[in-house]
Amino acid sequence: MLEPFEFGFMQRAMIAATLVGGVTAAVGVFVILRRLAYIGHGLAHSIFGGAVVSFTIGFNFFIGASLWGAFSVFLINQAARRRQIGGDAAIGIITTAAFAIGIAVISRARSFTRDFEAALFGEILGITNQDLYVTTGMIVLIALVLFLLWKPLVFITFDHDVATSYGIPVRWVEAVFSLALAATVVAALQVLGVTLIAAALVIPPVVARMMTDSFPRLFLIAVVLGALTGFLGVYISWFVDVSSGATVVLVQAAVFVLTLGWGVIESRRGLSAARRAERLAGLERSLND
Amino acid sequence: MASVPIGELVRLDGVALGYDGEVALRDVNVRISPGELIGIVGPSGCGKTTLLRSLLGETEVYAGDASVADNTKVGYVPQVETVDWNFPITVEQVAMLGSWRTRRWLPWTSRDERSRARVVLSQLGIADLADRPIRALSGGQQQRTFLARALIRSPDLLLLDEPTSGVDIKTRHEILHQLAALNHAGVTVVLTTHDLNGVASHLPRLIALGEQTVLADGPPEEVLQPPILERAYGQPMLVVQSGHETYVLPVPEEAPGAHEEPLVPPHVVNVIGRPDADDA
Numbered sequence: 001m002l003e004p005f006e007f008g009f010m011q012r013a014m015i016a017a018t019l020v021g022g023v024t025a026a027v028g029v030f031v032i033l034r035r036l037a038y039i040g041h042g043l044a045h046s047i048f049g050g051a052v053v054s055f056t057i058g059f060n061f062f063i064g065a066s067l068w069g070a071f072s073v074f075l076i077n078q079a080a081r082r083r084q085i086g087g088d089a090a091i092g093i094i095t096t097a098a099f100a101i102g103i104a105v106i107s108r109a110r111s112f113t114r115d116f117e118a119a120l121f122g123e124i125l126g127i128t129n130q131d132l133y134v135t136t137g138m139i140v141l142i143a144l145v146l147f148l149l150w151k152p153l154v155f156i157t158f159d160h161d162v163a164t165s166y167g168i169p170v171r172w173v174e175a176v177f178s179l180a181l182a183a184t185v186v187a188a189l190q191v192l193g194v195t196l197i198a199a200a201l202v203i204p205p206v207v208a209r210m211m212t213d214s215f216p217r218l219f220l221i222a223v224v225l226g227a228l229t230g231f232l233g234v235y236i237s238w239f240v241d242v243s244s245g246a247t248v249v250l251v252q253a254a255v256f257v258l259t260l261g262w263g264v265i266e267s268r269r270g271l272s273a274a275r276r277a278e279r280l281a282g283l284e285r286s287l288n289d
Numbered sequence: 290m291a292s293v294p295i296g297e298l299v300r301l302d303g304v305a306l307g308y309d310g311e312v313a314l315r316d317v318n319v320r321i322s323p324g325e326l327i328g329i330v331g332p333s334g335c336g337k338t339t340l341l342r343s344l345l346g347e348t349e350v351y352a353g354d355a356s357v358a359d360n361t362k363v364g365y366v367p368q369v370e371t372v373d374w375n376f377p378i379t380v381e382q383v384a385m386l387g388s389w390r391t392r393r394w395l396p397w398t399s400r401d402e403r404s405r406a407r408v409v410l411s412q413l414g415i416a417d418l419a420d421r422p423i424r425a426l427s428g429g430q431q432q433r434t435f436l437a438r439a440l441i442r443s444p445d446l447l448l449l450d451e452p453t454s455g456v457d458i459k460t461r462h463e464i465l466h467q468l469a470a471l472n473h474a475g476v477t478v479v480l481t482t483h484d485l486n487g488v489a490s491h492l493p494r495l496i497a498l499g500e501q502t503v504l505a506d507g508p509p510e511e512v513l514q515p516p517i518l519e520r521a522y523g524q525p526m527l528v529v530q531s532g533h534e535t536y537v538l539p540v541p542e543e544a545p546g547a548h549e550e551p552l553v554p555p556h557v558v559n560v561i562g563r564p565d566a567d568d569a
Binding site: 154 | 342345347367371372373375376377379382386395396422
């Protein structure tokens, strides 16, 4: 049972997956409540383009991908402000175009196909100490942004149209949040890969949402669940010999299915209890009559 | 932006305003003094919300001078339709959103903030609902929760967009009673309403909008007049009085002479400016 802990690469992988699982869930809480799941999915693809271009020109992956992500967010925001385009269409156009740039660059230089398979599907077991430090630094920064912008973010998420009336700089807060989202995707790229990031952003918060009606509790449950499933996914992948990123998402999906099933059983129980109470009340009425 | 003279809270002089370069209202001349209770009336799409939001500084001003007195604390209660009802938040948490500027860089609220929220919720009679999710409340309770969010800032000027929309008669009465109490306590209240009979006719001052401008401004007996209402709503209106109550009714579109009997018995009410009576 303790075998995975004996290897340095597994230790790094489990630490990275725990941290990334927690932070993607934390950012994901605002993503799902603001119905931005599509932007998370799109940004992951867009940042893939940035990663490819950075690699090709020999630029630092984290900085290059982050700048690319930030630029994509800026373009999405600008395009979405035009009435004729709309937010979802802007995300679709810009992130797909950025992804296509990455594919085009790969097709011109086939020599690093393997590295970009890692970007697409994640390669958590290849994480070095330096990667871990950089990822941890990014996560601390993202957590700090969420901490400082908590109140305005909650207000905007709940009642967007009125936030400005209460003195909240909505555009500024949204821009900073979008950058934090882009940074989250970059931090998660090596752990989960482009194709799986959206799941990690969405599943833990959705599961938490099904469990509670309190926002602080929802946030806490989502972060703990994200971190725990991140750790468990990598740990289990050692024994089942399946890709670590995929295992993390499958563990999260299993938790989602279990929670959904439990919810259905609970609501049926509640329904039948209500019916029983109704029947008893009816019986009591007829006895009294 | 011009300054507001002492003794005035809001001054709009010859203002044209709107959004995205499109003028919604023009030639608006409105002055509001501290302690007033005002209703903005008019048909859907006439610019009621735009005029209200201009007092928040959220519209574009294309002409004239629009100003609110310095250091005026403004509370805003929107139409409840703007809210995301799927958001998991309790009544107390909604109320405390209004004081987000207090210790703004910290995610948690202080004991003082919580006790202030409880006081406001008690004033509005919903303290026992503090821990309930907002989406589980009735329309009137939700409206009072948003009122609490505005009141937690101790506003000088309270703006409400359709505060009685979608609530029953009893709740409407309670909300109006609470607004009147706040007004007596010194808060200037400006609200929009489409309810001429249940709300507008009970307010001391009305501003009627129509034809992209202010058609009338004054007490209900001056504003609720058939010619003004016909211009605002684009159809003939009947205004009847029963004691201190004023009722506005649309004149049914029928063949002339179809109704020989008056709609309301004449011994009960005074009919003001009934269109067919003028023709006779």
